[in-house]
Amino acid sequence: MQVRWLSAFLDFPADEFGGEVTFWRAISGSTVSPPRGEHREFASLEPFHGDPHLRVQRVDEGPGGVHLDIHTDDPHAAAEEAVGLGATLIRNADTHLVLRSPAGFVFCLVPWEGETTRSRPIRWPGDAISIIDQLCIDIPAPDFDAEVEFWTNLTGWPLNPPGTRPELVALRRDPSITIGILLQRRESGTTDDSTPATGHLDLATNSVPDEVARHEGWGARAVGQYPKWTTMVDPMGRRYCITSRNPRTGA
The missing domain is CATH 3.10.180.10 (2,3-Dihydroxybiphenyl 1,2-Dioxygenase, domain 1)
Known part of the structure; x- marks a missing residue:
């Protein structure tokens, strides 16, 4: 698998979502993209220069946390590789796959969409x-x-x-x-x-x-x-x- 890009995904409970997005947008110096997803639950924190590497998600259950998105050319082939190395497949959502590392850390394999430009401090x-x-x-x-x-x-x-x-x-x-x-x-x-x-x-x-x-x-x-x-x-x-x-x- 070739890692083309990485995104850190902040997962916020619905009742904390607005305040958390405001805080993380402010300390990172970002703007917030228009929401996307079936329930408008996703957004990117857009840097002033470079491709987004921080994203936010509204979750309906649990306390939230942070997970990693690995952007690659073929997420399904990458998932097979990850499982062979000891990961567990949690969900195949077709457009992306959710997995758990051997120690239990959640990450997603997602299609690479051309992100190439590193953000500037x-x-x-x-x-x-x-x-x-x-x-x-x-x-x-x-x-x-x-x-x-x-x-x-x-x-x-x-x-x-x-x-x-x-x-x-x-x-x-x-x-x-x-x-x-x-x-x-x-x-x-x-x-x-x-x-x-x-x-x-x-x-x-x-x-x-x-x-x-x-x-x-x-x-x-x-x-x-x-x-x-x-x-x-x-x-x-x-x-x-x-x-x-x-x-x-x-x-």
């Missing part, structure tokens, strides 16, 4: 530069090694050289695609190991303090501070991270 007042450019998959510790193998085999993307934190493993970014994939081993005791893998978004910036202050102005809260990132929750309690990385390269 935005320079905000005060000279902070930022972009939402990474999906972090949070994986139960017992499933971590197998999940890393699954994503490297499925995408064909090798691992970056190991860093100082063994619980974080990044796939080597395709420089033409905006979204990168980070795999994180959940700390033992933070949650039940039987809980499926989940995901959250990471924002890259040259100034974490400035970005934190800007997001707090839109109603977010900082809930954890670390040397290289700050963990935030949006106004509805959805977790994400503001990270000290190069917004232009993701490094």
Whole structure:
């Protein structure tokens, strides 16, 4: 399978949809596309430059979350490959296929529609530069090694050289695609190991303090501070991270 493009999909319950879209549109510096889908449940967050890599969906059941769309030439053939690597097919919707990774993270295989242009970071007042450019998959510790193998085999993307934190493993970014994939081993005791893998978004910036202050102005809260990132929750309690990385390269 050739990964042509990646989209991070934010899934919002119906009663939170409007407020969540407003918040994520504001912090990403995007506009919102016209709604689409049978029930007008989908929209894209349109960047000022480049093809959309952030999308939103209104869901009728459950708390929502984030999932990954993999855009490829032949989604059905890609689904067969994914199942052979250990994924589970949840639904064949003809236009797209919904699957679950071995550790339980939901992703979709969708047709590639010509997306090629990587988004540019935005320079905000005060000279902070930022972009939402990474999906972090949070994986139960017992499933971590197998999940890393699954994503490297499925995408064909090798691992970056190991860093100082063994619980974080990044796939080597395709420089033409905006979204990168980070795999994180959940700390033992933070949650039940039987809980499926989940995901959250990471924002890259040259100034974490400035970005934190800007997001707090839109109603977010900082809930954890670390040397290289700050963990935030949006106004509805959805977790994400503001990270000290190069917004232009993701490094």
